[in-house]
Each structure stands twice: as C-alpha cells, then as structure tokens.
Amino acid sequence: MIPFEYIRPSGQKAALDAIAKDASAQFIAGGTNLVDLMKKGVVSPQKLIDIGKLPLKEIKEANTGLHIGALALNSDVAENEIVKTKYSLLSQALYAGASAQLRNMATVGGNIMQRTRCTYFYDTTMPCNKRKPGSGCGALKGYNRMHAIFGASENCIAVHPSDMCVALTALNATILVSNNKGERKIPFGEFHRLPGDHPETDNTLQKGELITAIIIPENNLQHSCYLKIRDRASYAFALVSVAAALEIADGKTKDVRLAMGGVAHKPWRLTDAEKFLKGKPATENNFQQAAQIAIKGAKGYGNNNFKIKLASAAITEALNKAAGKA
Amino acid sequence: MNTQKPRQASENGSDGFNASRRDFLKLSSAVAAASITPSVVTKAADKKVDERIADYFEKMTLNIEVNGTAQQLQVEPRVTLLDLLREQLHLTGTKKGCDHGQCGACTVHADGKRINSCLSLAIMNEGKKITTIEGLAKGEELHPVQQAFIKHDGFQCGYCTPGQIMSAVSCIREGHANSAGEIREFMSGNICRCGAYPNIVDAIMDVKKGGQDV
Numbered sequence: 001m002i003p004f005e006y007i008r009p010s011g012q013k014a015a016l017d018a019i020a021k022d023a024s025a026q027f028i029a030g031g032t033n034l035v036d037l038m039k040k041g042v043v044s045p046q047k048l049i050d051i052g053k054l055p056l057k058e059i060k061e062a063n064t065g066l067h068i069g070a071l072a073l074n075s076d077v078a079e080n081e082i083v084k085t086k087y088s089l090l091s092q093a094l095y096a097g098a099s100a101q102l103r104n105m106a107t108v109g110g111n112i113m114q115r116t117r118c119t120y121f122y123d124t125t126m127p128c129n130k131r132k133p134g135s136g137c138g139a140l141k142g143y144n145r146m147h148a149i150f151g152a153s154e155n156c157i158a159v160h161p162s163d164m165c166v167a168l169t170a171l172n173a174t175i176l177v178s179n180n181k182g183e184r185k186i187p188f189g190e191f192h193r194l195p196g197d198h199p200e201t202d203n204t205l206q207k208g209e210l211i212t213a214i215i216i217p218e219n220n221l222q223h224s225c226y227l228k229i230r231d232r233a234s235y236a237f238a239l240v241s242v243a244a245a246l247e248i249a250d251g252k253t254k255d256v257r258l259a260m261g262g263v264a265h266k267p268w269r270l271t272d273a274e275k276f277l278k279g280k281p282a283t284e285n286n287f288q289q290a291a292q293i294a295i296k297g298a299k300g301y302g303n304n305n306f307k308i309k310l311a312s313a314a315i316t317e318a319l320n321k322a323a324g325k326a
Numbered sequence: 327m328n329t330q331k332p333r334q335a336s337e338n339g340s341d342g343f344n345a346s347r348r349d350f351l352k353l354s355s356a357v358a359a360a361s362i363t364p365s366v367v368t369k370a371a372d373k374k375v376d377e378r379i380a381d382y383f384e385k386m387t388l389n390i391e392v393n394g395t396a397q398q399l400q401v402e403p404r405v406t407l408l409d410l411l412r413e414q415l416h417l418t419g420t421k422k423g424c425d426h427g428q429c430g431a432c433t434v435h436a437d438g439k440r441i442n443s444c445l446s447l448a449i450m451n452e453g454k455k456i457t458t459i460e461g462l463a464k465g466e467e468l469h470p471v472q473q474a475f476i477k478h479d480g481f482q483c484g485y486c487t488p489g490q491i492m493s494a495v496s497c498i499r500e501g502h503a504n505s506a507g508e509i510r511e512f513m514s515g516n517i518c519r520c521g522a523y524p525n526i527v528d529a530i531m532d533v534k535k536g537g538q539d540v
C-alpha cells in the first residue's frame with residue numbers, strides 16, 4: 001500500500017471542509033472495501049479522512065420514516081428490532097451479505113459506495129474502463145460469469161455487488177447527502193448510474209459530498225423475501241438476488257416491490273413486473289408471468305447467459321416465499 | 327537524525343507535518359533537515375531511503391488497549407491492525423490468511439465485536455480495546471471455547487484456529503449459536519482449508535449447551 005496522509009475529524013463540518021479542500025482525499029468508514037482496493041493498488045488516495053468518529057450512527061423512527069445514520073454498522077442495522085419487524089427486507093438483505101466480522105465493520109454509507117467486484121477491475125494488469133478509462137472492458141469478451149444482464153454498455157458490464165442496496169431500492173429509500181454548503185436528498189433509484197460512456201463514475205454523488213443518512217418511508221409490505229443465489233451457501237457475492245415485498249389484501253396484490261442484485265451496474269428495479277402484479281391475485285401463476293416480464297430485454301455475454309433463466313426462477317421463488325407459498 | 331515527535335491525528339490536517347511523502351520528496355530543504363543528502367533522496371527509485379523518510383515523517387501516535395494492556399504506539403497510517411499485532415507487538419497468534427477479508431484467520435475483537443484485522447487500519451482503532459487469541463485464556467486456564475476445540479478436535483493444521491475461536495466466542499455471545507444451521511451461517515466468515523467444520527460446529531454447540539460464561 002502506498003503511503004498516504006490520514007486525518008480523523010471529530011465533527012461533520014471539519015470532515016466536509018477537509019474533503020472540499022483536497023480533491024485527492026477520500027473518506028474512509030469501515031475500510032472493508034477501501035483498504036482492500038488500496039492493497040491491490042486499484043485506488044491510491046493521497047489522503048484519507050476517517051469519518052468513523054462522526055456522530056452518524058443513530059437508527060431512529062421519525063415522522064418521515066426510519067432514519068439510519070450513514071455510519072450505522074451493517075450488523076447493528078440488521079439486528080435492530082424496528083428494522084427486523086417493519087423493514088424485514090432490509091434486515092434479510094444485510095444478513096445475506098459478507099460475514100459476521102465484515103458486517104461489524106461495514107457501514108451503511110460504505111456499503112452504498114462500495115465498488116464492483118469485477119475481476120478485471122481488481123486486476124491492475126487487465127484492461128478496465130472503470131479503473132482506467134479508455135483501456136477497454138476486459139470482461140466483455142473475457143470471463144464474464146458474474147457480470148451484468150441488464151443495462152450494460154459496450155464499455156462496461158460490471159455489476160454493483162451490494163445486497164443492502166437492492167432492499168433499499170425496493171423500499172423507496174432516500175439518501176441524504178451534505179457538502180460544506182448544504183444538504184440534498186437523492187432518491188435511491190437515482191443514486192447509482194448505468195455505465196454508458198462513463199463507467200468510471202459509479203453514482204451521482206459529487207466530489208465533496210458526504211452521505212449522512214438514509215430515510216426509508218413507512219410501508220405496509222408485510223410479506224417480504226430477500227433471496228440470494230450464490231456459489232456457496234454463505235459468504236459469497238450474489239450471482240443473482242431478488243428483493244420481493246408484497247402488501248396483500250383479500251388475496252390481491254395491493255402493493256408490490258421487486259428489485260434485483262448481481263444483474264446490473266446498479267440495483268435493478270423491476271418496474272414493469274411490479275405494474276403487472278398490482279391489483280392481481282397473489283398467485284404463483286401471476287408470479288411466473290411477472291418474472292417473464294422482468295427478464296425481457298436481458299442480455300447475456302457468454303459465461304453469464306445462465307443468469308437470465310436463473311433470474312426468472314429466482315423472481316418467482318422470491319415472490320412465492322414472500323407470499324408464503326413456498 | 328533529529329528527533330522530531332511523530333504527529334498526532336489532527337482535526338483538519340493543517341498541522342506542520344501533513345506533507346505527503348510525494349510532496350516531501352520535492353522539498354529539498356526538508357530533505358536536508360533529515361540529514362540525508364538530496365542527491366540520494368531524490369532518486370525516487372531508491373526505496374530504502376524513500377521508506378526511511380516516509381517512516382520518519384508519517385508515523386502517528388496510536389492509543390490502544392491490547393489484551394488488557396494500554397499502549398501508546400507509533401504507527402504509519404498504512405499499517406493494518408493485523409500487521410501491528412503481528413509485526414510490532416509480536417502477537418503472532420492472530421494469523422494472516424488472505425489479507426483481504428476473505429478467510430477470517432485474522433479475526434480479533436475490537437471493543438467486544440469480532441472484526442477482520444486485515445482490513446482495519448491500526449490507526450482507525452484509536453481508543454479501542456482489542457482482544458486477540460493470546461488474551462482469551464485466564465492465565466493457565468483455557469477459555470471454554472478453547473477447551474471445546476481441543477475436546478472436539480476442531481482443527482487439523484490449526485492455521486485457521488485462532489480466528490475460528492475468536493469468531494466462535496462472538497457467535498455465542500451474539501446469540502447466534504442456537505442450532506447447527508445458525509452456527510454454520512454465522513461462522514461462515516471463517517474458512518478452514520482442512521475442513522474441520524463439523525467438529526468446529528460440535529465444539530460451539532457443546533459450549534452453548536453447557537451454558538458456560540463466555
């Protein structure tokens with residue numbers, strides 16, 4: 001790891017002033033993604049601003065919904081009683097991610113900001129437009145078993161690896177960010193971006209901005225399931241994952257949320273499938289049809305072709321499980 | 327060499343010693359202060375000199391409690407907690423398997439929580455209480471989880487074992503050791519190349535059932 005400067009501000013203002021002053025600086029929270037990438041030489045910030053001491057760890061209910069501070073640990077959020085009962089989808093997704101040790105270090109803000117696990121991104125001897133714009137995409141014609149089936153471009157077929165973000169997209173969360181001039185809110189679905197011509201840009205956070213919290217509006221989605229399909233039973237990134245949440249009244253789907261992980265450069269919301277299901281009976285047949293709608297437009301790149309069929313089966317199973325039919 | 331004090335983590339980095347190594351190498355007057363001739367130092371390829379300067383200027387003070395002993399140490403910001411424990415404090419019980427958060431061999435407790443010490447910078451642990459495998463036993467008396475690993479043959483080569491044991495203690499303390507399935511899920515962050523998993527699960531179940539204080 002190349003040497004860098006390190007500071008640890010105790011207040012938010014000092015942290016925001018420090019990042020505004022220094023374009024090469026980067027925040028560090030749990031370090032589980034950044035330290036890994038620095039060891040590999042994928043990123044090499046000259047200065048780290050440790051935000052670990054900022055008072056942004058609180059999880060509390062407010063009239064706008066549930067507020068979760070950006071520095072709340074993944075384990076604390078997963079274990080939280082309010083989260084477990086009212087936002088179970090989020091708790092399930094967090095438990096499906098990483099390991100108990102990593103969840104004790106990983107923060108909500110860091111989880112949102114984590115980089116792709118694409119092996120070409122990680123291997124500095126390989127071409128990668130995300131790591132080195134203009135160098136090409138090694139995965140496009142390379143070994144792309146883990147890669148995107150939705151929304152990719154000729155420049156990048158990497159996926160966003162987070163489980164938590166898939167649940168937060170489905171739950172219509174909002175991200176609260178601050179810089180040294182003020183604050184703004186970003187709807188979760190608009191935070192991460194598709195690669196297009198600029199795969200080096202993962203999201204819409206601007207230089208100098210800090211994620212301070214996420215807000216999840218209240219919901220009536222009593223039935224939910226986060227289903228993660230991976231190469232081993234635990235401690236592996238998703239091949240595909242599905243966040244499914246349902247409000248069922250008189251056997252009909254009153255409200256439905258569907259999103260997928262491991263399939264795109266951002267958490268992938270399945271809006272057409274949601275529209276199809278709304279108002280319809282919550283039956284396996286309808287779930288299967290919704291899954292067929294969801295995978296329309298999916299495109300494989302060779303090694304990952306299997307993901308298309310896997311995705312539709314996983315959507316059906318997640319909906320069945322959420323509705324208590326599996 | 328004069329004996330300039332290592333800098334403390336500052337609020338905003340505006341103290342006098344915040345020049346990065348790269349900046350520093352450009353400052354030949356500062357080089358003179360380190361009493362090394364500029365012509366030698368400016369050869370960036372000369373790693374040794376380069377490192378010496380980095381060491382000299384970039385070590386920071388870290389207050390940390392390790393296995394019950396409060397310590398004040400000087401560390402470079404890029405040193406991980408794992409390397410601090412092994413290389414500087416010579417607590418080699420904590421193992422380095424992958425160095426990338428993927429195996430759990432480096433598991434220690436920080437303020438009572440199990441973490442991967444390979445992905446935590448030592449300096450980020452300012453003010454924390456760290457417990458390693460060396461700090462688990464009470465003198466000559468082994469911790470119940472250590473006893474159980476021996477009783478159930480919870481290892482072969484033993485390389486993953488310190489991490490497994492630290493993780494197992496947390497697994498029980500967290501309340502995630504209620505069934506074999508739950509133990510497997512909440513111990514998944516510890517890989518064992520020898521495949522001692524069934525015996526590890528048995529050891530944990532035994533301690534949990536015995537209701538001993540962990």
Ligand SMILES: Cc1cc2nc3c(=O)[nH]c(=O)nc-3n(C[C@H](O)[C@H](O)[C@H](O)COP(=O)(O)OP(=O)(O)OC[C@H]3O[C@@H](n4cnc5c(N)ncnc54)[C@H](O)[C@@H]3O)c2cc1C
Pocket residue numbers: 026027028029030031032033034035036051070071074096097098099102105106107108109110111112113114161162163164209210211212235236237238426427428
């Ligand atoms: C072996 C392994 C397995 C994993 N498995 C999974 C998995 O199955 N599922 C999953 O979802 N994740 C998984 N992860 C990823 C893990 O969830 C992330 O590494 C973690 O969430 C990052 O959080 P952090 O606080 O450690 O971030 P850091 O490493 O500290 O930071 C990551 C990035 O976020 C930025 N950042 C952090 N906080 C803020 C903030 N408040 N505002 C703005 N920028 C910020 C940093 O500048 C940095 O660029 C795994 C990681 C490892 C190492």
Ligand code: FES
Pocket residue numbers: 421422423424425426427428429430431432433442443444445
């Ligand atoms: S050495 Fe830390 S997880 Fe492998």
Ligand code: FES
Pocket residue numbers: 480481482483484485486487517518519520521522
């Ligand atoms: S005992 Fe050999 S790796 Fe676990």
